Amino acid sequence: MTTKTYAALLRGINVSGHKKVPMAELRTLVEGLGHDAVRTHLNSGNAVFSTESADSDDALARDLEAAISQHFGFTVDCLVRDGAYLRAVAAACPFPAAALEGKQLHATFCSEPLDEARFEGLDRASYLPEEFRLGDRVLYLYAPEGLGRSRLGEALARPALTKGLTVTSRNWNTVVKLVELTA
Numbered sequence: 001m002t003t004k005t006y007a008a009l010l011r012g013i014n015v016s017g018h019k020k021v022p023m024a025e026l027r028t029l030v031e032g033l034g035h036d037a038v039r040t041h042l043n044s045g046n047a048v049f050s051t052e053s054a055d056s057d058d059a060l061a062r063d064l065e066a067a068i069s070q071h072f073g074f075t076v077d078c079l080v081r082d083g084a085y086l087r088a089v090a091a092a093c094p095f096p097a098a099a100l101e102g103k104q105l106h107a108t109f110c111s112e113p114l115d116e117a118r119f120e121g122l123d124r125a126s127y128l129p130e131e132f133r134l135g136d137r138v139l140y141l142y143a144p145e146g147l148g149r150s151r152l153g154e155a156l157a158r159p160a161l162t163k164g165l166t167v168t169s170r171n172w173n174t175v176v177k178l179v180e181l182t183a
Contacts, residue, residue, distance in 0.1 A: 002052065003036075004052075004082050004083070005037070005049070005050045005082065005083045005181075006048070006050075006051065006080050006081065006083070006182065007046060007081055007082075007083070007178045007181065008045075008047040008060075008061070008079075008080050009045065009078065009081065009109055009168050010026075010046070010047070010068075010078050010168070011076065011077040011078070011079075011166065011168040012045075012076065013044065013045045013076055014043050014044055015044075019072075019074055019076060020072075021072060021076070023043060023047075026040055026045075026068075027047065029071055030047050030064065032067065033064065034051065034053065035049035035050065035051045036049065036050045037050040039181060041177055041178065044174075045076075046170070046174065046178060048182055057080045057082065057085075060080040061078040064078045065077065065078050077166040077168070078166075079109050079111060079166060081109065083182030083183060086175070086182055087179055087183075088136065089109075089135060089136070089175065090175060090176065090179050092135050093105070093140055093172075094133040094135075095142045100172065102173030102174075103171055103172075103173075104142060104144050104145075104172075105142055105143075106140070106143065106153070106169050106170065107139070107140060107170055107172070108138065108139040108156070108169040109137065109167065109168055109169070109170070110137045110165050110166070110167050111137070111166035112137065112164070113136070114137070115134070118161060119161065122155060122156075122161070127151055127152040129142075129144055130142060130144065130151065130152035131152070132152065132156060139156065139167075141169075147171065153169075
């Protein structure tokens, strides 16, 4: 069997004291699912692991969601993406990532592919110089003042635009680190 390396992206944990998931416990949970070389990055829900499992990314995510729910007693949406996908996301970035600060560029990972029709009602020009572009199950967001001050980021997070999707964002520094960790 072939071993693949993945990143698990957990949505909305350890934010303002809600949904506390200690990283040591997360590593133990991931190991308990039969995965190896488990590492976490930051305290905001990034776990990297290797596995020989032939399960799909979605199946790996569902298994992790179930383990978190059983262990912690609350639900956490998860996306699992392999290293090749993360490298492709970084390589396809439509913005000059090397020339920007990590806080200015974000990747919002999505459970399903996105199409322009979802964003038809959004007046993109009114948010300039902030802008976004779509990729393969990812939305790239350029926010010069950072995500915390981004009007466009706030607009893109509205339930009407994310309906039916699991989404979770990472700043570009984290994307780069996940690419390194899954190489």
